[in-house]
Amino acid sequence: MSDLTIFADQTTEMLKAPYQARHYIDGTYVDSADGRTSERISPSHGIVVSQAALGSAVETEAAIKSARAAFDDGRWSRLPAKDRAAVLNKVADLIEQNVERLAVIETLESGKPISQARGECNGAADLWRYAASLARTAHGDSHNTLGADILGVVVKEPIGVVSVITPWNFPFWILSQKLPFALAAGCTCVVKPSEVTPSTTAMLGDLLQEAGLPAGVCNIVLGYGDPVGSLMTTHSDVDMVTFTGSTAVGKMITKSAGDSLKKVALELGGKNPQVIFPDADLENAADAVTFGVYFNVGQCCNSSSRIIVHEDIADAFVERVVALSRKVVFGNPLHADTQVGAIVTPDHQAKIDGYVKEAVAAGAEVCLGGHHMSVAGLGSQFYEPTVIRGVTPDMAIVREEVFGPVLTVLTFRSLDEAIALANDSTYGLSAGVWSENVHTCLEFCRRAEAGTVWTNTWMDGFPELSFGGMKQSGQGREIGKYGYEEFLEVKSLVMRIGRTRAPWVKMA
Template identity: 50%
Template structure:
């Protein structure tokens, strides 16, 4: 660890891949295959980490550990205060390790080091928030059932939760799920994306240091098609939480049918930035550029569609282009850069394919389009297309890269139709100075999360999730704990029950 801390402090690349074992039943776990997934940094093209390639037997061991830990009550039967104490200590340990965790996050994901630091610190805040919720989970009472009957609703932890997280925000997205799972009293098996597993493994060790009982959180690494699928199908898992693409979400939903386990899904998005004629165009332009460049556009709530009133389209596009021209793309370990690397070659090629399709479909390339993959270092300049047809691939499909499409409208009704005219409904931003127009817009726009005169902001107090093909269920906020509980109705007879047969 001292060598890792030194590397993190100096932001030097490791001389050889940093190996981290899996974590099952409170201890390091090597796995049965002896094979590793070696990760090359997408911003540097060199091997930086290695994590075990698990098999189904490893996954079964993790689920068995979580099952024992839940059934014997070592966590679920603790008081809310006791659970909160562990979550708060975890938050403190995360803050103590922010430089190391951010360094590992940047190596594996390719995101800028400043962004990684911000995400780790924000994640610690989520753990602190969830700790408070551990003490307020409650049911209800019903004293209106008559003189001889009293009713209770009891909220109890759902059981063993399988959590599959994506590669774009490995630590932050896990922190939007796991502390709420734990606050509810559940146990968990976590399967991080094979490209970005190391910070999840480090978090598991911090949880043990914070006092979490053995077996409550287990981490299995490897390929989603093997261990992720087995986790979704497992008969001893009571709920699945999956964050990722819509196609894979469908397969998780189908796999969960074996034991009818509950499923929470946060999936893809094709999110509109709706700009009305009265908007503050300077503010909107900066936010729009941020919304599509953040994490190199590899963000499920990225504002990838600019839907703008025709009267201000030309002016706004010029302002967005001016912001794009100031965006620095490059080495993610250089804190002066705004945008880092694309996560891997497949994603790089996919984004490039959409840019080529935009050119072929007749959209006007206003800015960007350039890319480089020299030395397995994957970078794409922020790209802006104008005159994008609403039914084209640029406007309909999730690109997951720094590519912004622009479509104009003339009326409020047309703006709403364009905003809702995709299969997704994850997020949206609305830009207007008119309060009535803003309220009318967020009432009509089909999305689980909406920002007015801002974008990609907020804290854990508010719920997140999607509608349509963007998902099922809600995370964070008080709803984030309720998501991982079951309600039980209890009827208590007071006095003698009326006899059926006298």
């Protein structure tokens, strides 16, 4: 443990009192009808960060009713796109003005480093601005070749009321991958954040109100998946569900939403490979691998938790990654230099540790880490940066989403073997390839079964580029033009100009 880079200083200013998170329904903040609340204890600092209203069917029904009424009367859906865009741009401005307030709460609730929380909240503003631009530039098609007296027009209309369910690991970023695009399309929404990290979503209500979003267009209900989330996915007044979270819960949502044939968009788990060829820039590749597995404490659907390295360079490359891993700064998430913070819950920490212990028992070699640990003054909810080799493709630690700072190493001999190993997964969210040979990179990109493939980089993302997975990593897309179109229905208008239609019934 002494050869790791640990930062335990606690001099950063803390919250003066827990944040009070409340439901936001029909433009008003409300408590739960039964008065129930929940508390979030910081995984890194052990303090009460927030006290949140705990929703029931009462609040969920009210939020859905409000969103339905707001959609049906057209107060948002029938506004000119430039007016919707103006509100979204104002929200982006307000997010930027409140980045520090949002980031501190998110850091304390989730355990992630504050530098990453600042980046997440600041970057979210760009998603709102890009969604605003799509509101003004979306269009359909026209067909004037259907006959001299026929004009066909294809229009795109908002799908209706959308249930937005978000996870705990990137609460503000993932909300901003969904909500502004649904609003840009003219939809109205009911939002449920994770009960683990509810506060930044609740705080967004203030910004929406200040930006001039009409009451009822976005409603926020806090609470657990049962009853809040389950009602949001089955209610007859909801037209679409967009969910980010585990594959197991995504499958449950698909089944429950199927009874009413709601549209469902899912962004689920990943077991993402980076493949490193001998001719790669190994220094940059090792740095990207280290970033990819430890970013957000490894609690990231895009975590590159599985590297596949050519056997000729495997020993040297692993040594390089281990050396970099020792220099990764972990500890107090509120310090600007910290790169790896706390694990979100004790149960999740135990799950991570279980994967590591099981792999070791099966013969894997721990090159670094492999234990949960305590940080002076901050408690024991931390896990060492961990590198494991000597694994086999059938091990759970290689096949399942560990969701922690744990890297596994496989080796290959040929391009075909590397692609086979990369695709040997039930997931297909993202993948990466490292080589200076453009032919190698292009073939890998075309054959990799993943929604995003990075070449000589990792986790570069842009609002213009849609995100989503293949196989059990989900369905549908988020952000970009394709993510925006998830919230639109296509309607064909067939118009006969003049009275040239031949009668079907012949009159005598």
